[in-house]
Amino acid sequence: xxxxxxxxxxxxxxxxxxxxxxxxxxxxxxxxGTETDAVTDGQLPTGSGVTYLSLNSTITTTYTSALPSQIxxxxxxxxxxxxTTTVTYLSGNGTATSAATPSNTQPCNGYAEFCSRxxxxxxxxxxxxxxxxxxxxxxxxxxxxxxYQLNDGIRMLSTESHYMDDTVYLCHTSCxxxxxxxxxxxxxxxxxxxxxxxxxxxxxxxxNSDFIDVENYTAPINNSGLIRYAYRPTQIPMTVDxxxxxxxxxxxxxxxxxxxxxxxxxxxxxxxxxxxxxxxETPFSPVDVTFPCTEQRPPDITTDQAQQRLYxxxxxxxxxxxxxxxxxxVPNTADINQTxxxxxxxxxxxxxxxxxxxxxxxxxADLEL
Numbered sequence: 001x002x003x004x005x006x007x008x009x010x011x012x013x014x015x016x017x018x019x020x021x022x023x024x025x026x027x028x029x030x031x032x033g034t035e036t037d038a039v040t041d042g043q044l045p046t047g048s049g050v051t052y053l054s055l056n057s058t059i060t061t062t063y064t065s066a067l068p069s070q071i072x073x074x075x076x077x078x079x080x081x082x083x084t085t086t087v088t089y090l091s092g093n094g095t096a097t098s099a100a101t102p103s104n105t106q107p108c109n110g111y112a113e114f115c116s117r118x119x120x121x122x123x124x125x126x127x128x129x130x131x132x133x134x135x136x137x138x139x140x141x142x143x144x145x146x147x148y149q150l151n152d153g154i155r156m157l158s159t160e161s162h163y164m165d166d167t168v169y170l171c172h173t174s175c176x177x178x179x180x181x182x183x184x185x186x187x188x189x190x191x192x193x194x195x196x197x198x199x200x201x202x203x204x205x206x207x208n209s210d211f212i213d214v215e216n217y218t219a220p221i222n223n224s225g226l227i228r229y230a231y232r233p234t235q236i237p238m239t240v241d242x243x244x245x246x247x248x249x250x251x252x253x254x255x256x257x258x259x260x261x262x263x264x265x266x267x268x269x270x271x272x273x274x275x276x277x278x279x280x281e282t283p284f285s286p287v288d289v290t291f292p293c294t295e296q297r298p299p300d301i302t303t304d305q306a307q308q309r310l311y312x313x314x315x316x317x318x319x320x321x322x323x324x325x326x327x328x329x330v331p332n333t334a335d336i337n338q339t340x341x342x343x344x345x346x347x348x349x350x351x352x353x354x355x356x357x358x359x360x361x362x363x364x365a366d367l368e369l
Contacts, residue, residue: 109200118243119245123352128158133180139178139330140331141172147193150193156204157204158205160172161206191229198250204257205312208263213265221258229254230254230258231257237277237309238273239309280310282313284297286317313351
């Protein structure tokens with residue numbers, strides 16, 4: 001006898017027989033008979049859940065809301081087995097009794113153990129200025145396109161944006177220096193990847209370099225289709241304890257978290273989250289190879305406030321160069337292998353140990369790859 005928290009359990013039956021439908025239990029359909037053919041007559045349940053289970057005995061539960069179609073449409077990606085002659089379709093949160101031990105077989109962000117973790121309790125690698133990929137341009141930050149970055153495991157994307165001709169463009173420092181096209185075009189590419197990966201949660205940090213009103217960003221998000229997956233927070237601001245688990249975000253299909261550094265207005269646009277009321281950053285554009293884990297933005301944040309927020313560790317080493325008589329910071333590619341290494345001075349591993357030693361929760365590591 002044990003109590004567990006349920007999410008969704010889909011039984012896949014193979015073989016050959018006759019089933020009878022028993023009703024009368026609100027929200028639950030019970031099919032009994034010999035396991036033979038795939039069940040198509042029973043009414044699919046409504047409900048919500050937290051993880052994917054594979055059990056070998058009868059379970060009952062209650063639920064109140066409908067399952068997202070994306071999960072049902074991807075049922076073939078799930079595996080489960082039933083060894084008894086009674087099968088219960090179920091979903092939701094409830095108490096179950098069984099001699100079997102539930103196990104999660106569907107990874108979230110690549111790992112089954114992440115499904116039950118809060119969004120705020122997972123360290124994610126960030127591609128710093130992910131969109132700026134142009135060989136031979138000193139303002140370029142990355143070598144691979146956003147699709148390659150996501151395929152390689154990047155789960156947060158940050159980029160600088162500028163406003164020109166009534167359109168938001170992805171430009172580094174200025175659109176004369178490096179212009180990678182419209183925000184909408186890049187968001188369309190991201191949306192396609194998200195649609196093809198229904199069990200992944202992705203975050204986006206929009207740097208509003210021209211301090212324009214947040215409403216200027218709604219059209220690119222809507223037109224690209226990303227709005228379908230945008231996370232809507234349950235409170236303003238979110239604290240480290242109020243974030244949902246990855247499985248809850250996946251089941252609700254709110255699995256793209258969008259932050260903006262300046263001019264966010266969650267009353268007007270709730271799905272574009274104000275970064276600095278919910279996250280703080282270590283020194284930006286760092287040239288210090290020690291990468292101190294200290295709060296730089298927002299300014300004057302207290303320790304108690306920092307403890308209630310996510311944090312982003314800027315681990316991208318820069319160097320100053322003279323460009324047309326003006327000093328600008330560009331990526332220090334000469335030392336990038338050591339900067340992104342696991343061990344040693346100025347390494348990502350050393351920075352991570354320093355930050356986790358100071359703060360008990362996980363955060364974002366902003367890298368140039």
